[in-house]
Amino acid sequence: MTHPGQLLKQRKLYAGKELGQNFLSNPDTARIIVEKTGISKETRVLEIGSGLGALTIPIARIAYHVTAVEKDSRLIPLLQQELDTEGFKNVEIINKDVLKLDIAEIAKDNKLVVIGNLPYNISSQILFRLIEKRTCIEKAFLMFQKELANRIIAPPGGRDYSRLSAVVQYAAQVSRVAKIGPSSFFPKPEVDSTILRFNFFETKEFNLEQEKTLFNVIKAAFSKRRKSLKNSMTGGEFKFEKAFILKVLESAGIDSQRRAETLTVDEFKALALAIWKKR
Numbered sequence: 042m043t044h045p046g047q048l049l050k051q052r053k054l055y056a057g058k059e060l061g062q063n064f065l066s067n068p069d070t071a072r073i074i075v076e077k078t079g080i081s082k083e084t085r086v087l088e089i090g091s092g093l094g095a096l097t098i099p100i101a102r103i104a105y106h107v108t109a110v111e112k113d114s115r116l117i118p119l120l121q122q123e124l125d126t127e128g129f130k131n132v133e134i135i136n137k138d139v140l141k142l143d144i145a146e147i148a149k150d151n152k153l154v155v156i157g158n159l160p161y162n163i164s165s166q167i168l169f170r171l172i173e174k175r176t177c178i179e180k181a182f183l184m185f186q187k188e189l190a191n192r193i194i195a196p197p198g199g200r201d202y203s204r205l206s207a208v209v210q211y212a213a214q215v216s217r218v219a220k221i222g223p224s225s226f227f228p229k230p231e232v233d234s235t236i237l238r239f240n241f242f243e244t245k246e247f248n249l250e251q252e253k254t255l256f257n258v259i260k261a262a263f264s265k266r267r268k269s270l271k272n273s274m275t276g277g278e279f280k281f282e283k284a285f286i287l288k289v290l291e292s293a294g295i296d297s298q299r300r301a302e303t304l305t306v307d308e309f310k311a312l313a314l315a316i317w318k319k320r
C-alpha cells in the first residue's frame with residue numbers, strides 16, 4: 042500500500058476536511074480491521090468512502106464482491122489504478138454521495154456486509170440511512186469518532202444516551218470492535234476513533250408506520266432532554282397535547298416525571314405503541 046500522503050502528493054491533490062478525509066495510512070491496521078469483520082469469499086461488501094483503497098484492497102482480497110462508494114471524483118482513478126495493478130476484478134467503484142445511494146439496488150436479493158471508515162461529519166446521517174435500509178444488510182462495521190461511538194452504545198441513564206443510541210439499539214445489537222489512535226491516519230485527526238459492529242435484528246417487530254411513530258417519539262422525547270416527558274413530548278413533530286401525553290404515558294406504564302434519557306428502548310417501544318393505538 043502506497044502511503045496516502047505520497048499518493049496525493051504525486052497527483053498534486055490534498056485531503057479535504059469537508060469530506061472527512063483522514064485516510065488509513067497503516068496497512069497493518071487496515072488488515073486487522075478487515076480480519077475482524079470475518080468476511081469470506083461468499084460475502085458481498087458495500088464499502089462507504091473507499092478513498093484511496095486502504096480498506097478496499099484487503100476487502101477485495103477476501104470478499105466475493107465489493108461495491109465501493111466514494112463521493113470525491115478525484116480519488117476514483119487513483120483507486121482504479123491500484124485495483125488494476127493488483128489485478129482485482131471483483132470491485133465496482135461508484136462515484137456518488139452515499140446518502141443518495143440506492144442500497145437495495147446494490148444488494149438485489151443478497152444481504153450486504155457494510156464496512157466503512159466513515160467521513161465523521163456525516164456519520165450519524167449515514168447510520169440513520171443504514172438503519173432505514175437494514176433489511177438489505179446483514180451486519181456493518183463502521184469507524185466513528187470515539188465520542189460518537191460512545192453515544193451510540195451508551196445504555197439508558199447516562200449523559201451519553203441520546204436519540205441516536207435509542208434508535209440504533211432498537212434496530213441492532215451493537216458492540217465495540219477496536220479503538221484506533223490518530224497515528225494510523227493521514228492526515229492525523231485530533232480525535233480517537235472506534236470501530237463498532239452492528240448486527241441488525243432479523244425480525245421487525247414494528248411495521249413501517251409503527252416504526253415511524255417510534256422514531257418520532259424518540260426524537261420528540263429527546264428534543265428537550267432535561268425536561269420531564271410530559272413537557273418534552275409536547276414539542277417535536279407530533280405537537281401532542283399535554284392531556285394526550287399524560288394518557289399515553291399512563292397506558293404505557295411510564296411515570297410522566299421521567300426524562301427521555303432514563304427510558305429503555307423497550308419503554309420507548311411501549312410508548313410508541315400506546316400513541317399509535319390511540320391516534
Ligand SMILES: C[S@@+](CC[C@H](N)C(=O)[O-])C[C@H]1O[C@@H](n2cnc3c(N)ncnc32)[C@H](O)[C@@H]1O
Binds near residue numbers: 063112140161
Ligand atoms: C475517513 S475517509 C476513509 C477513506 C478510506 N476508506 C480509508 O480508510 O483510508 C472517508 C472517505 O469518505 C469519502 N466521503 C465523504 N463524504 C462522502 C459521501 N457523502 N459519500 C461517499 N463518500 C464520502 C471521502 O472522500 C473519503 O474518501
